Amino acid sequence: MKYIGSKAINIRIIELSVFIVIWMAIFSIPFFNHRLNYAVDWTKVIRDWIKIFSYLIIFAVNTLVLVPKFLFQKKYNTYIGSAISVVILVVGLSISLVLILTPAEPVTMPPMDFGPGMPPMELGSGMPAPMGYRPVALPEPKSIYMIIIDDLIISMLVVGAGTSIKMVAQWLNEENRRKDLEKEQLKTELAFLRHQVSPHFFMNTLNNIHALIDINAEDAKNTIIELSTMMRYLLYDTAQGQTTLKKEINFIESYISLMQLRFPKKVTVTLDVPTEIHNIHIPPMLFLSFLENAFKHGVSYQAESFVSFKLEQIDNRLKCLIKNSKHSNKENLDKSYSGIGLTNIKQSLKLLFGNDYLLNIYENDKEFEVQLIIPIYENKVFVH
Numbered sequence: 305m306k307y308i309g310s311k312a313i314n315i316r317i318i319e320l321s322v323f324i325v326i327w328m329a330i331f332s333i334p335f336f337n338h339r340l341n342y343a344v345d346w347t348k349v350i351r352d353w354i355k356i357f358s359y360l361i362i363f364a365v366n367t368l369v370l371v372p373k374f375l376f377q378k379k380y381n382t383y384i385g386s387a388i389s390v391v392i393l394v395v396g397l398s399i400s401l402v403l404i405l406t407p408a409e410p411v412t413m414p415p416m417d418f419g420p421g422m423p424p425m426e427l428g429s430g431m432p433a434p435m436g437y438r439p440v441a442l443p444e445p446k447s448i449y450m451i452i453i454d455d456l457i458i459s460m461l462v463v464g465a466g467t468s469i470k471m472v473a474q475w476l477n478e479e480n481r482r483k484d485l486e487k488e489q490l491k492t493e494l495a496f497l498r499h500q501v502s503p504h505f506f507m508n509t510l511n512n513i514h515a516l517i518d519i520n521a522e523d524a525k526n527t528i529i530e531l532s533t534m535m536r537y538l539l540y541d542t543a544q545g546q547t548t549l550k551k552e553i554n555f556i557e558s559y560i561s562l563m564q565l566r567f568p569k570k571v572t573v574t575l576d577v578p579t580e581i582h583n584i585h586i587p588p589m590l591f592l593s594f595l596e597n598a599f600k601h602g603v604s605y606q607a608e609s610f611v612s613f614k615l616e617q618i619d620n621r622l623k624c625l626i627k628n629s630k631h632s633n634k635e636n637l638d639k640s641y642s643g644i645g646l647t648n649i650k651q652s653l654k655l656l657f658g659n660d661y662l663l664n665i666y667e668n669d670k671e672f673e674v675q676l677i678i679p680i681y682e683n684k685v686f687v688h
Contacts, residue, residue, distance in 0.1 A: 316473075323367075323469075331356055351402050355455065358398035359462045365390050367466040375467065376474060391459045399451060506535065509562065516565055523565055534558050542588035549584040549622070553577050556591060556613065563599050571603050576614040584680055586622065587656050591615075593649045594626045594674045602628025602672065617680070624676045630667065653678070 334352035338345040366387060374383035509531055517524045537555050541547055557575065564573055595613060603609045612627040653661050653676075662677040 323363075327360055327363075350405065354402050354405070355398055358394050358455075359459060362391055362394050362459050363462050363466045365394075366463050367470045371467055371470045387463055391456065391463065395452065395455045395459055399448075399455065509534075509559075512562060512565070520565075527562055527565060530558055530562060534562075538589075545587065546585045547588040549586055550581045552586060552588060552591075553581065553615065556595065559592070559595065560611075560613065567599075567603050567605075567609075570608050572608075572610040574610070574612045574614075576612075576616075578615065578617060582617070584617070584622070586678070586680075587652070590649070590652070590678065591624050591626070591676070594624075594676070598626050598628035598672070598674075602630070604629070604631040607631060620680045622678050622680055624674075624678075626674045626676075628672050630670055630672050 331353065334349045334356070335344065338348045338352075370383055370386050370390070374380075374386060513524055513527050513531065516527060534555060537547075537551065541551055556577075560573055560575055564571075591613075595611075598611045598613075602611050607629075609629045609631070610627070611629075612625075614625040616623050650663070653663060657678060660679050662675070664675040666673040666675070
């Protein structure tokens, strides 16, 4: 859960950084807008800064206080009432402060140009304009009511923008938290499935050793040592939820050699694996359930039988092909391959790869075939 908390902190840092950059850009607009011929009209800049600062206060109060405490807590009426109150209060104070600190400029007649060689003459407020002189009409100043309405509209837009950004950030937090919780759940489910596989394999192997004791005691002793090595692999080498392809192949070779000790020589077992094994990490125990079923249903003491295991790398895919002779009727095979082993491996594949894998099962009157193709990911840590 510390990882989930760190991701939430990172989102808040990103959110705060975006706010700072946006508002720094907004505060710079008046400076550049009122800079003419390398001179800055600081009166107008300060007036605009006061208004922008009031919008910043509304934005901060809304996003940092009102939205988390009221809107996200589903106190909608309280949130709306509080937002309107904050907007009215801040806008009123802002307009009052602008009128106090930056009084309106006096309306004067524009200078009159008498022609070349004559300086322009300033007309006083009480001086009549010369005959025929028509000064340019000055724009009518905005009324106080229009100023209030405009500031209220902009403030409400600021509230809406801040609320939208905060809701997006909240959605990202919830989405990340949901994905992390799903990942933790997948780890638990997959660990449970693997714990089901290991005892099942252990039970079958002990049965093999028990049968081997009456046939060859020395081979049974060696098999126990080999089984100990295999169990060490299951308990320790696969504890992190992944293993190397080389170790998995060594495990399969040990398992097949153990099974060969139990069955007669007329059972043909072929193992085809890459001679050059790259440093590939895969989830452990992916092929064991299919291999167990191949020996269980593909070997007969009366008829000639075969079990074939082939593993090859094709580009960024790993292809496993397991075949065995068919001696039981189709109904029994179907029941076996719909049991715990196949159900577990399908669930494991789904948890590990989603839909990025291929599993096909074919059969006819003489043989049964399982084809499994999984992706090879670089630097992927599988859930465990």
